[in-house]
Amino acid sequence: MMSNPPDYYGRTETVLMVVHPFLLFAYWEVTPESCRQAHETMGPEIDGARAILRMYDISLIHFDGTNAHQVFDIDIGLEARGWYIPMWIAEKSYCADLGFLARTGRFHPISRSNVIHTPRATPSSRTDEQWMRVRFVRRRKPESTRALEYVNAPGSDRKPSAEALQREQRDASMAEYLGGGLPTSIKG
């Protein structure tokens, strides 16, 4: 006998999830109470209003509801309860408001989602370096408050020699090997 999980949790919520750098998944639940409130607030504007996800690009900012880099709307079917959202750029932070968009252009939000960060899809162009010394601890747990010791990058105290220059050249030719490559798949 199959025991089914609840159909509804009785809690209005919108959740964003990352599938990959160019695809998000959103799911939501809107309680009858939230729906009723929305209808009440919107009054006659509810006629012809569309359910949307209003997406905010909030990369590297403290979002105050007005300062998103970019805002765009995704039409959804409210009853679908889940939606995939393709993206055109990686490495961004997003949150979303689920709500009704009236024909007048007025937006009535019902719930705000969590914040998600899409991963990189290419090597970083940042090559500045920081190095750290961390003492490994055997058979016991390190203190979670242990101080982290930043140190000079290996080789940074040496004067450039002919050998070092040669090495630099070699490093450059190796950059492609070390830094290249697309994600490979082994499972699924």
Next chain:
Amino acid sequence: MNPARGYLCLVLHCHLPYVRHPEHETFLEETWLYEAISDTYIPLLRVMDGLLRDGIDFRLTMTLSPPLISMLRDPLLISRFERHLNKLIELASKETDRTRFQPEFHRLAEMYLERFLQTRHAFTQEYRYDLVAAFERLQEHGKLEIITCGATHGFLPLLNVVPSAVRGQLRTAVAHYEETFRRPPHGIWLPECGYFPGLDEALRDVGLQFFFTESHGLLYGEPRPRYGLHAPVFCPTGIAAFARDMESSKQVWSAEEGYPGDPAYRDYYRDVGWDLDYDYVRPYVQATGQRMNTGIKYYRITGKTDHKQVYDRAWALERTADHAANFIFNRERQAEWLAPAMDRPPVVVAPYDAELFGHWWFEGPEWLDQLFRKLHASSHVVEPITPAEYLERHDVNQVCTPCGSSWGASGYYEVWLNGSNDWIYRHLHNASRRMEELTSRFGQADGVILRALTQAGRELLLAQSSDWAFIMKTGTMVDYAVKRTKDHIHRFTRLYEQLLSGNLNFEWLKDIEDKDNIFPKLDYRNFS
């Protein structure tokens, strides 16, 4: 002898979802464990014990996931494994008789019979029904590093919508490791290699010191790491991240280009459970009467053909030696090429699912045996190493934040979040949130309330196994994965409602405690 020019860090990930059904006399999915014990875990232990006995200085890193440890120590599953093995011995014995006029098959039937008898002897006499203790002994010898995993292999990047779910997976796993091995784990195999930036903070909070990522987890790290995949980095928290080497992985993983696809090796798919007369194999297949793999297989891969040729054990073993030598040759060239550009020996991290060795690739354990023997005898270039040893020798590493990634198809989270399985997350997240709520409502608990809270934690963890989403995606045994997800969420939800209303159903609680008995010492406050 000169110091090594390169390190090889071989990692075997041993995990199976928690499958235990006392309510059924036999249960098909329990055979995953029985096959893994006889095909993989015992052969690997015998290889490592042999290396130790012969003074071969090897190093291997292995995950033993908490569900696997729990199943390997479960009296019911242990007795059922013995029953399974006895049936195999009976079948192999009948096979030696049936094939008596076919010498090439007869030789193989005898090989299987001897092998199963040896397995039974090893399991009952040498390891005394406790494989976990056998792995632990190897760890105490310093040859094997046993690392932990998520408590039930939850895919952490997708559970992190409710961060207490990630804490629950990690705290439970670390506590279970300490209970098992009487010391904390040094490192973790992140389930499915699933990483997201910030996860290292949760790892630090439970005292873990290193983890592994997929190749582009490091290659796309920020800033770009100077040594690419060939040195670990420290996350800003000081937790080390080692990344999978692509080249060595492909040589072993790839079904087409990799070693396991060699025509000399045993074919996995041709099995007497499908090939022989139905009435003859009937006692050795599913209780429902449906055919299944028995483990007795007479053919070699041969090629892309249905006309398979008979397996030649001696030839297959020769190939393991060739392939081990080839693997070492490639690692040596890799090390020689990389070493001059680095201030330390490059490390090649080669992780594999353990069940590849022995179960899928029948000769895998022998390949591993050859690999370590050859490295010990003749390679002065490549030295096997564990992550712990590496970090002791090289305590200065570059600081870098790895990129969100996994080792699933296309490299991110898609395998565990797509149209076949997206419906589970609403339930997993809401149940996780409710569990956190229970921990704050019931700061102190005892008696039956404590039992109900603990059971709620178990049901939540069992629902979170990434295995269910994976199975839904791959499309075989889907009904079972769906049922497990729904059952655990349903049981969790009932417990939650009963705890809030104060109306606990004792009889039912006892029933699910007996069924879902993982983590007897679980602390429900792990989910705070």
